[in-house]
Amino acid sequence: MSAFSSRLREGLLILHSIMYLAYSQIYRRYCGSLLGLGWSLMSPMIMIAVYYLAFRIFFRVPIENFAVYLAAGLMPWLFVVNSVIASAKTLTNHRDVLENYTISPLLFLFSTVMAEWLFFLMSYVVAIIFAAISDLTNWTTLLLPVYLMPLFIFTAASGVIIGYASVHFRDIPHLLGVFFALAFWFVPIVYHWSFIPEGYVDIIRYNPLSILITPSQVILHGNALPSLKVFLAGIYLSLIWVAFALYIHRRFRKRIVYYL
Amino acid sequence: MPFVQLENCSVSIPERNPFTSLKHALLGRRNSEPNKLNILENITFSASSGDHIGIIGRNGSGKSTLLRLIAGIYPQSQGVRRVQGSIAPVLALGGGLDPELSVRANVRLGLINAGRHDSYSTELLEKILKFAELEDRSETPLRHLSSGFQARLALSLSFHQNSDILILDEVLATGDMVFVEKARRAMIDLFSKTPILFLTSHNETDITEVCSRVILVSDGQIMMDGAPDLVFDKYHHMLADIQ
Numbered sequence: 197m198s199a200f201s202s203r204l205r206e207g208l209l210i211l212h213s214i215m216y217l218a219y220s221q222i223y224r225r226y227c228g229s230l231l232g233l234g235w236s237l238m239s240p241m242i243m244i245a246v247y248y249l250a251f252r253i254f255f256r257v258p259i260e261n262f263a264v265y266l267a268a269g270l271m272p273w274l275f276v277v278n279s280v281i282a283s284a285k286t287l288t289n290h291r292d293v294l295e296n297y298t299i300s301p302l303l304f305l306f307s308t309v310m311a312e313w314l315f316f317l318m319s320y321v322v323a324i325i326f327a328a329i330s331d332l333t334n335w336t337t338l339l340l341p342v343y344l345m346p347l348f349i350f351t352a353a354s355g356v357i358i359g360y361a362s363v364h365f366r367d368i369p370h371l372l373g374v375f376f377a378l379a380f381w382f383v384p385i386v387y388h389w390s391f392i393p394e395g396y397v398d399i400i401r402y403n404p405l406s407i408l409i410t411p412s413q414v415i416l417h418g419n420a421l422p423s424l425k426v427f428l429a430g431i432y433l434s435l436i437w438v439a440f441a442l443y444i445h446r447r448f449r450k451r452i453v454y455y456l
Numbered sequence: 457m458p459f460v461q462l463e464n465c466s467v468s469i470p471e472r473n474p475f476t477s478l479k480h481a482l483l484g485r486r487n488s489e490p491n492k493l494n495i496l497e498n499i500t501f502s503a504s505s506g507d508h509i510g511i512i513g514r515n516g517s518g519k520s521t522l523l524r525l526i527a528g529i530y531p532q533s534q535g536v537r538r539v540q541g542s543i544a545p546v547l548a549l550g551g552g553l554d555p556e557l558s559v560r561a562n563v564r565l566g567l568i569n570a571g572r573h574d575s576y577s578t579e580l581l582e583k584i585l586k587f588a589e590l591e592d593r594s595e596t597p598l599r600h601l602s603s604g605f606q607a608r609l610a611l612s613l614s615f616h617q618n619s620d621i622l623i624l625d626e627v628l629a630t631g632d633m634v635f636v637e638k639a640r641r642a643m644i645d646l647f648s649k650t651p652i653l654f655l656t657s658h659n660e661t662d663i664t665e666v667c668s669r670v671i672l673v674s675d676g677q678i679m680m681d682g683a684p685d686l687v688f689d690k691y692h693h694m695l696a697d698i699q
Contacts, residue, residue: 213568220565224556293552293569297545298528303568450531454469 210303217307218314236315237322240271251386259388261330261417267323268416269385272344272409275316276351277376279309283355284362284369291456301452302445305359309352327416336415343411343422346430350408353434353441360448363455383409404433458541458620458651460526461502465535467521467676468492492533495521496676499535505651510663510684512656512691513673519656522673523547523623526654541620541652544570546627550610555599559590559609562598566613580616587642588612589635608635615642622650626657660688 226232244266252262259265286308287294287301294301324340327333362368383405384392392400400406407429411422471491496518503509511519524530525537527545552569553562563584567573585591588608590601598606614627647653647666657663663670663684670687672680672694680690 209574213573216564216568216573220554220557220561223561224554227556290552292548295524295529296547296551297569297571298543299569299571453529 213303214307214310217303218310221307221311222314233318237319240267240274240319241322243274244270247386257387261327261332264323264327264330264332265388265413265417266386267320267326268413269383269409271316271320271323272347272412273380273383273385273405274319275312275347276354276405276408278315279312279351280354280358281369281372281376282308282312283359284372286355286359287363287452288456294453294456301359301449302356305355306352308359309348309355312351313348323416332417332419334419336419336421339421340412340415343415343427343430346427346434347408347412349434350404350430350437353437356441357437357444360444360452363452379403379405382406384413385409407433457505459502459504459539460621460652461536461538462499462525462532463536463538465496465499465525465532465537466494467496467518467525467530468494468533469521469530494676496525499525499678501671501678501681503652503654507669508647508650508653508655508667510655510657510667510670511673512658512663512670512687514695517673518676519673520547520625521676523625523654523656526621527623539621543621543623544572544614544617544619545623545625546614547623547625549614549627550606553598553606553610556597558595558597559585559601560594562609563613566610570613570617572617575617584609584612584616587615587638604632608639611639615639615646617646619650621652621654622646623654624656664688 222233226235229235231238244263247266247270248263251257252259283305286304290301290304293299293304324333324337327337358368358372382400382403384400389397389400407426410426411430414420414422414426469492471493499522511522513519521530523545524547525532526539527543527547528537528539529545529547552565554565557565560581563581564573564576567576582591585594588605588611590596590605590609593601593605598609601609611627614624644666653666655663655667667684669682670680670684671678672687672691674694679694680687
C-alpha cells in the first residue's frame with residue numbers, strides 16, 4: 197500500500213470515528229425524549245419567532261423578509277455559540293477515556309463541533325425552505341456550502357482552543373455565557389448594517405463573527421454572492437485560528453491528562 | 457520486532473493547576489510554582505518480544521503510573537521512552553462506554569476509544585458479543601444490563617485484540633464461575649499470542665502463572681527486576697519489615 201493510500205485510509209478512519217462519536221452525542225442528547233431531534237429544530241425556530249415579534253412587530257425594523265434575515269444570521273450564530281460552549285466541557289467529560297487510552301483529545305473536540313454542525317445543517321435546511329417560499333433562492337444558494345466552510349473551520353478551531361483552555365481555567369465555561377450574551381449585539385443579526393452609526397461600523401465590520409456570518413445573510417437573504425474580500429477575510433481568519441489551535445494542541449496535548 | 461525501552465524516566469505530576477483562576481492568569485499572577493509529585497523516578501528497563509512482565513508493589517507505589525508511562529498516556533518529565541509496536545492499554549474496564557447506547561453501539565465506541573476502530577467488522581462484533589454471551593441483547597441499552605454483564609462486555613472488548621504490547625492493570629474476570637473460567641482461558645490464550653505483556657495484580661498466583669519476569673516497584677522506583685520467585689521473595693521480606 198502506498199504512503200498516500202495509507203494516509204487516506206487513516207484520514208477516513210479518523211473522520212468515521214468523529215462522525216460516530218458525534219452520532220453518539222446526538223443520540224444521547226435526545227434518547228427517550230418525545231420530540232427527539234425535533235428539539236434541535238424547535239429551539240432556533242422559537243428564538244426566531246421571539247426576535248421577529250420583538251423587532252419586526254414591536255420595533256418595526258424595516259428589513260424585508262425579516263424572518264429569513266434572522267434565520268440566516270441566527271442559525272450560524274447558534275452553531276458557533278453551542279459548539280464553543282459544549283467544547284468547554286468536552287475534555288473533562290471524557291476524563292475516564294483520556295486517562296486510560298492513548299486517544300487524541302482532538303477526536304472528542306471535533307466530534308462535539310460536528311454534532312453541533314449536524315444540528316445546524318438540519319435547522320438551516322428549514323431556513324433554506326423558508327427562503328425558497330419567499331422567492332429568495334437562486335443559483336447562489338447552491339454555493340452556500342463553500343461560503344459556510346470558513347465558519348465551520350473557525351468554529352472547530354475555536355472548540356480546540358476553548359477545550360484546552362477550559363481544562364486549565366475552570367471559569368471559562370461560566371464566562372462564555374456572559375461573553376456570547378454581549379457579543380450577540382456586536383453582530384448584525386437582529387439589525388442591518390445600514391442601521392449602525394458611522395463611527396461604530398468598523399467595530400462590527402472587523403468583528404470575526406460578523407465576517408463569518410455575513411456570507412450566509414448575503415446569500416440567503418440578499419440573494420447575491422458576498423464580495424470576494426469578505427470571503428477571503430473569512431478564509432484568512434479561519435486559517436489563522438487553525439494555526440493557533442494546532443499550536444495549542446501541540447503545546448498542551450501531552451500534559452493535559454494531568455489537569456483533567 | 458516490538459520492544460519497550462525506558463531510560464532514566466521520571467514522571468512528575470503537578471498537584472494542581474498553576475493558575476487557580478482566570479483572574480490570576482490575566483494578571484499574570486501565577487501561584488507559587490505548583491508542587492510536583494514525583495510519582496516515578498529514574499525508571500530504567502527494557503522489554504522485548506517474549507517478555508511477559510508482572511509489576512508488583514504496594515498501593516500507591518507507582519504501578520499504574522508506570523503502565524501509563526509505558527502506554528504513552530503520561531509523558532515522562534525526564535528520560536527517554538522508546539516503543540516499537542502497537543500498544544493496547546487495558547487500564548480500566550468499561551471506561552468511556554455509554555449507558556444510553558446499545559450494546560452493539562458500545563462495542564464500536566469501545567473500539568474507537570481504544571484506537572482500534574480500524575479492526576471493526578461484523579465478524580469481530582459477533583465474536584465480542586458471543587464471548588460476553590450478549591448475542592441476543594445487542595440492541596439493549598447498556599444501562600439495562602446488570603453490572604456483571606457490563607463487565608463481561610468490557611472484558612470481551614479487551615480480550616478480542618491483536619496488539620504487540622498488552623498492558624493490563626488489575627483486570628480480573630468477575631461473574632459466575634463458568635464465565636470466570638472461560639475468561640481465564642481466553643486471557644491465557646491472548647497472553648500466549650501477545651509478544652510483550654505487562655500485568656499488575658495483587659494476586660501472586662495470577663502473576664506467577666503467566667509472567668516470566670517480575671518488576672517490584674516501591675516509592676516510584678524499581679527495587680528489583682528478575683525471576684518471579686526471587687522478586688516475590690524480596691517483596692515478602694519488604695512487607696514483613698513494614699509490618
